[in-house]
Structure formats: C-alpha cells, structure tokens
Amino acid sequence: QVQLVESGGGLVQTGGSLRLSCVPSGRTFSNYAMAWFRQAPGKDREFAAAISWSGTSTWYADSVKGRFTISRDNAKNAVYLQMNSLKPEDTAVYYCAADLNVRRLKSGSSDNWGQGTQVTVSS
Secondary structure (H helix, E strand, O other): OOEEEEEOOEEEEOOOOEEEEEEEEOOOOOOOEEEEEEEOOOOOOEEEEEEOOOOOOEEEOOOOOOOEEEEEEOOOOEEEEEEOOOOHHHOEEEEEEEEOOHHHHHHOOOOEEEOOEEEEEEO
C-alpha cells in the first residue's frame, strides 16, 4: 500500500481558489495513476479528477471541469489539484487516491487513500 498525505485545504469565499497537494510517504509513486475524490456532508464520496502516471492524460467530473486542474510532479513526488472559481457546493473533504490501474482508481476501488483535507467555501 501507498500512504498518502493531503494538504492545502481551508476556508475560502465563493469565487476563490485553493491548491491541494498530495504526497506519498515511504515510497515513490511515479508509476501510479493518481486521483482526487471528495465527500460532502451526508453524501457519498465522488470522483473529482484523475491523472495518468505520466501526466499525459487527465480526467474530470463534469461538476469540476473547466474550474479544477489536476497535475503532478514526479520529480517532487507530488500531485496537485488547483481549484478555481470555487462554489459552496464544492465544500467537502477532499481525498487523494493512487492505483496502478486507472479504471479501478476512477471507480473509487483503490486500496490507497489519504486521510483527507477539508475544503469549505462560504457564500
């Protein structure tokens, strides 16, 4: 398993921006596809964005497309989620996930998850 640590969450006003970071501990993850999921209060965890191990392919949920950008820096062993034009409905705990299989990753079935970082968007 890969241990993942998220950071960068916080409180921001509507229209603001945040940048989340995810760093694995204990090993490199350069050959893993990575993803961000989120879970709002009272709702199921949902897929937000994913990126291939090389960084050449990205996928987004319709709800964040055009506002969020996922990226990675394998030299720094980190993956990022740049979130712009934030809305109150983006309020959630954001989780980083990693998997060697992109399909399994995007389905939310990976075994490798972080503890999450809270993002709160005030209206």
